[in-house]
Amino acid sequence: MVTLHDKDSGVFIGEISDQQLQQLMDALEEESSIDKDYFVNRAELAFLEDQGLDRALIGLLRTALGDREEMEIVWGTS
Template sequence: MSTQIRLFDKHDGREVARIERSDLDFLIDVFEEESSTDRDYYLDRDSLDYLAERGAEASLLHALRAALGGREEMEFRWAPA
């Protein structure tokens, strides 16, 4: 059984997506973290392209595109569901 991870918009605190633990592991491997307790990431359109080039699952890219919506950039944090 896979573990769901909740993504929250850091600006307003609302939940913007749910992803699989394997997707979070991918993000942790690809994105830079400031510390071992870092749970937030910056996302923009270029980041989506970067993730796609690195082999992100289509479902993860879809979830992040939906979270970004019409904005150019955002910050999100994650938490276990």
């Protein structure tokens, strides 16, 4: 399993599958080949949803975003 955390606060967001992580990696911009963090905002999540990314993954990220406009997430393996 892959764990997601809020990069700024370190708060645990949830666990996702390797397949869900691959969807994020394919859809979001990476700064380098070892990049383990992603910037997300409301517009990005709507775009990812329109592109057919896993609904549970989008829901998890929307919940983590809460009432904020944007956040950075970081992933790791457990």
